[in-house]
Amino acid sequence: MEIQAITNGGLVHKQVFLGHPSNASGSQDREEDSVSISYPATEVVGHGSFGVVFTTQINETGHRVAIKKVLQDRRFKNRELEIMKQLIHPQVVDLKYYFYETDPQGEVYLNLILEYMPQSLYQRLRHFVTQRSNMPRIEIKFYIYQLAKCLNYLHTHAKVCHRDIKPQNLLVDPQTFALKLCDFGSAKQLKPSEPNVSYICSRYYRAPELIFGATNYTVQIDIWSSGCVMAELILGQPMFPGESGIDQLVEIIKILGTPTKQEICSMNPNYMEHKFPQIRPIPLAKVFKREDDETIQFLSDMLRYDPTERFNALQCLCSPYFDELRQTDGQDPEVASVVQNLNLMDFSDQLEFDSLTLEESQAVKQRLLS
Numbered sequence: 557m558e559i560q561a562i563t564n565g566g567l568v569h570k571q572v573f574l575g576h577p578s579n580a581s582g583s584q585d586r587e588e589d590s591v592s593i594s595y596p597a598t599e600v601v602g603h604g605s606f607g608v609v610f611t612t613q614i615n616e617t618g619h620r621v622a623i624k625k626v627l628q629d630r631r632f633k634n635r636e637l638e639i640m641k642q643l644i645h646p647q648v649v650d651l652k653y654y655f656y657e658t659d660p661q662g663e664v665y666l667n668l669i670l671e672y673m674p675q676s677l678y679q680r681l682r683h684f685v686t687q688r689s690n691m692p693r694i695e696i697k698f699y700i701y702q703l704a705k706c707l708n709y710l711h712t713h714a715k716v717c718h719r720d721i722k723p724q725n726l727l728v729d730p731q732t733f734a735l736k737l738c739d740f741g742s743a744k745q746l747k748p749s750e751p752n753v754s755y756i757c758s759r760y761y762r763a764p765e766l767i768f769g770a771t772n773y774t775v776q777i778d779i780w781s782s783g784c785v786m787a788e789l790i791l792g793q794p795m796f797p798g799e800s801g802i803d804q805l806v807e808i809i810k811i812l813g814t815p816t817k818q819e820i821c822s823m824n825p826n827y828m829e830h831k832f833p834q835i836r837p838i839p840l841a842k843v844f845k846r847e848d849d850e851t852i853q854f855l856s857d858m859l860r861y862d863p864t865e866r867f868n869a870l871q872c873l874c875s876p877y878f879d880e881l882r883q884t885d886g887q888d889p890e891v892a893s894v895v896q897n898l899n900l901m902d903f904s905d906q907l908e909f910d911s912l913t914l915e916e917s918q919a920v921k922q923r924l925l926s
């Protein structure tokens with residue numbers, strides 16, 4: 557779903573709740589957490605599977621925002637809202653406010669007022685593809701680094717799995733190269749003791765354990781999707797363009813080869829007895845002919861069948877592939893200025909390393925900041 561806005565003059569006045577209420581523990585909507593705002597009325601043009609998104613500017617703050625309107629089932633809390641209220645990170649689209657509306661038929665709608673970003677990564681990539689050119693390697697590196705930073709925060713601090721990482725849900729500003737994750741409509745806090753549905757995530761980006769129908773999957777499914785996104789930015793087209801659920805597995809096997817018994821066991825032990833045709837892997841260096849060793853190695857670390865062998869978000873951040881962003885001596889001044897403006901080397905102990913022991917976090921910091 558893409559968004560557009562047509563302003564038709566009139567001002568809308570709304571009493572809205574703050575996206576991050578002062579009393580973080582309470583999920584009740586409290587009057588003391590509400591403010592009044594106004595914005596020019598906009599006509600909705602884009603429709604998605606769950607709702608509509610339009611854009612406007614808040615009069616009181618001057619902030620450009622995107623308003624996502626979704627049908628709200630009165631019987632349940634909205635999971636997207638509950639998750640977004642908790643998330644505060646530079647690489648997550650910020651929930652500024654929210655409000656409810658009832659239409660003449662009595663249907664309740666939830667409106668999420670979000671920080672605005674000019675483009676999706678999907679649109680950005682199309683820009684290069686239509687020009688028959690490639691996205692510059694350094695631009696890919698800026699985006700994938702921010703995605704890894706975002707997932708490290710989501711997975712370790714917030715314990716949230718996004719479950720729908722794809723270029724359409726990664727919003728970018730091509731002027732600054734900032735990237736922010738949006739659409740938490742499929743996101744969930746995964747608990748090891750509770751099963752989760754496997755029919756989530758958009759087809760091309762689905763981790764193999766989801767295709768195998770696993771219900772005990774982990775946040776590592778987001779890393780697979782991120783590997784697919786990175787591959788797509790390099791290739792200019794999806795790496796595994798499956799035409800159906802099962803064809804998706806065929807596309808993966810065509811490149812990575814048939815998974816071993818142990819890999820299948822790690823994805824879903826129920827498939828152990830299943831016979832798969834034996835296909836040999838194609839080395840990634842052949843698929844990505846013009847990429848250097850670090851890039852190939854990093855892609856293969858993200859695109860592993862076994863979710864426990866697949867890099868986690870922090871391992872991704874530590875990959876030599878990103879050393880170009882960390883280099884201090886002789887770094888290209890343009891790269892250095894993007895790194896500085898986006899605060900890419902800024903880490904908050906509390907948000908980003910709180911799953912590590914003191915020793916581990918010191919070692920990681922040395923790697924990340926050297």
Ligand SMILES: Nc1ncnc2c1ncn2[C@@H]1O[C@H](COP(=O)(O)OP(=O)(O)OP(=O)(O)O)[C@@H](O)[C@H]1O
Nearest residue numbers: 557558604605606607609622670671672673724739
């Ligand atoms: N904060 C934002 N700033 C700018 N554009 C946004 C923003 N949030 C969403 N969009 C645009 O709206 C599209 C749809 O948003 P989102 O994915 O949250 O809605 P959805 O109903 O879940 O859509 P879909 O059916 O594509 O899953 C995004 O792909 C993006 O193009």
